[in-house]
Amino acid sequence: xxxxxxPAHLRSLAKxxxxxxxxxxxxxxxxxxxxxxxxxxxxLRGTIRDHVTLQRRPFxxxxxxSEDWSHESPDAPLPxxxxxxxxxxxxxxxxxxx
Amino acid sequence: xxxVRVLVGTRKGAFILTSDGMREKWDVSGPHFxxxxxxxxxxxxxxxxxxxxxxxxxxxxxxxxxxxxxGKTWEAVGNKFAYEGIPGTHQWYDGTPHPWEFKRVxxxxxSLDDPDTVYAGAEDAALFQSTDGGHNWLELPGLRGHGSGxxxxxxxxxxxxxxxxxxxxxxxxxxxxxxxxxxxxxDDAGITWKPINQGxxxxxxxxxxxxxxxxxxxxxxxxxxxxxxxxxxxxxxxRSNDAGDSWHEVSGNLxxxxxxxxxxxxxxxxxxxxxxxxxxSEHYPPDGKLRVYRSRSGGNEWEPLTKGLxxxxxxxxxxxxxxxxxxxxSCGVYFGTTGGQVxxxxxxxxxxxxxxxDLPAVVSVEVQTLA
Numbered sequence: 001x002x003x004x005x006x007p008a009h010l011r012s013l014a015k016x017x018x019x020x021x022x023x024x025x026x027x028x029x030x031x032x033x034x035x036x037x038x039x040x041x042x043x044l045r046g047t048i049r050d051h052v053t054l055q056r057r058p059f060x061x062x063x064x065x066s067e068d069w070s071h072e073s074p075d076a077p078l079p080x081x082x083x084x085x086x087x088x089x090x091x092x093x094x095x096x097x098x
Numbered sequence: 099x100x101x102v103r104v105l106v107g108t109r110k111g112a113f114i115l116t117s118d119g120m121r122e123k124w125d126v127s128g129p130h131f132x133x134x135x136x137x138x139x140x141x142x143x144x145x146x147x148x149x150x151x152x153x154x155x156x157x158x159x160x161x162x163x164x165x166x167x168x169g170k171t172w173e174a175v176g177n178k179f180a181y182e183g184i185p186g187t188h189q190w191y192d193g194t195p196h197p198w199e200f201k202r203v204x205x206x207x208x209s210l211d212d213p214d215t216v217y218a219g220a221e222d223a224a225l226f227q228s229t230d231g232g233h234n235w236l237e238l239p240g241l242r243g244h245g246s247g248x249x250x251x252x253x254x255x256x257x258x259x260x261x262x263x264x265x266x267x268x269x270x271x272x273x274x275x276x277x278x279x280x281x282x283x284x285d286d287a288g289i290t291w292k293p294i295n296q297g298x299x300x301x302x303x304x305x306x307x308x309x310x311x312x313x314x315x316x317x318x319x320x321x322x323x324x325x326x327x328x329x330x331x332x333x334x335x336x337r338s339n340d341a342g343d344s345w346h347e348v349s350g351n352l353x354x355x356x357x358x359x360x361x362x363x364x365x366x367x368x369x370x371x372x373x374x375x376x377x378x379s380e381h382y383p384p385d386g387k388l389r390v391y392r393s394r395s396g397g398n399e400w401e402p403l404t405k406g407l408x409x410x411x412x413x414x415x416x417x418x419x420x421x422x423x424x425x426x427x428s429c430g431v432y433f434g435t436t437g438g439q440v441x442x443x444x445x446x447x448x449x450x451x452x453x454x455x456d457l458p459a460v461v462s463v464e465v466q467t468l469a
Contacts, residue, residue: 007157007158009133009134009155009157009158010158013158013161013174043174045177045178046159046160046177046178047158047159047161047177048158050159051177051178051179051180052178052180057157057158057159059156059157060157060158093157093158094157
């Protein structure tokens with residue numbers, strides 16, 4: 001079971017109170033996690049990555065096991081601790097704006 | 099009992115203000131979508147309970163919301179806005195080619211006849227249409243595909259398609275305006291478009307009378323005279339009597355002809371309203387006095403309307419989509435400010451009072467007159 005933490009606004013959109021848990025086939029990658037997340041919560045399509053290009057939105061970052069995975073390949077395997085559900089994949093909004 | 103519903107989009111959510119026909123006591127509902135930019139909300143003329151809202155965020159992109167009960171409840175509908183074909187390029191601020199990139203929807207214009215049909219004006223400039231209540235959006239690519247497209251440049255606020263006017267007398271005619279490309283018209287329901295900027299003069303572009311490149315801020319029309327258009331340009335208030343084929347200036351005695359909003363009285367097609375703003379580098383009213391100017395002659399002769407509006411130390415702006423009128427017997431006029439006030443006049447502008455004073459910065463105001 002994969003654990004994903006979403007920014008507050010996306011939790012509101014998806015109507016989830018806290019951490020999201022997903023079944024994801026291995027290899028567990030950013031792409032496979034986001035595919036699974038969007039399949040379960042279609043309202044999140046386009047909010048984390050662009051609809052057309054599938055590029056990460058620039059004001060969002062992906063963190064796992066205290067490391068920034070934002071610039072890694074979306075097909076790179078995430079750390080084993082994320083794949084086993086010990087650690088969550090954090091989707092973090094930039095601290096910016098008013 | 100008749101009434102009005104005022105739809106207010108702000109930088110941090112949507113608010114719905116309702117009143118009976120007296121327009122003295124108001125109920126305030128909101129914030130809806132708290133924390134999100136609500137660029138625009140508008141109701142369907144064919145079904146007043148059908149509302150659309152453009153919800154957007156620099157972090158999370160575009161959402162589109164729909165209500166079937168006048169804004170009591172909302173459902174997210176489609177948020178995929180993909181340009182038709184290979185997007186191509188427009189000019190960037192420095193004149194270099196820049197790829198078309200969808201950023202947000204600035205304006206929603208529901209069909210006059212069908213609640214499920216709605217147009218969306220986008221940044222980077224393009225016109226989209228949904229015919230299934232907002233679930234799916236398709237571009238009308240003839241506009242962006244106009245030969246002048248690669249020459250369009252963004253204004254300071256982005257290259258936004260911010261005005262959409264549907265001609266009530268000719269369902270195939272649509273007017274749109276883009277900052278900073280200018281105004282365009284289609285006479286074949288969006289297949290082909292022509293720039294309608296003849297007569298505009300913009301000193302800030304290399305050729306002040308160019309076919310495109312004008313920073314049009316807003317355009318308004320009275321439904322009984324669909325060939326008469328009024329425009330607030332970056333500088334200059336303009337008028338066209340021939341569906342935009344030619345324009346002439348009607349700024350007349352305004353204290354400044356810079357501004358964003360323009361609108362037309364619901365029952366008097368020659369009575370128009372603007373809010374003069376000091377300059378493009380000082381986005382606030384002249385002399386710290388918030389004044390709506392009204393012309394009863396279709397332009398040129400203007401009178402300041404000040405009763406109930408702050409006449410000292412006022413430095414708010416009134417953005418391009420933030421003025422609207424109701425169609426009650428005594429026409430109501432409404433506008434919102436970047437200071438979070440929404441002012442209403444139940445008597446065509448003679449007297450004003452704030453409905454609310456402390457909302458987030460107001461981006462858009464629309465009004466529904468309810469039976």
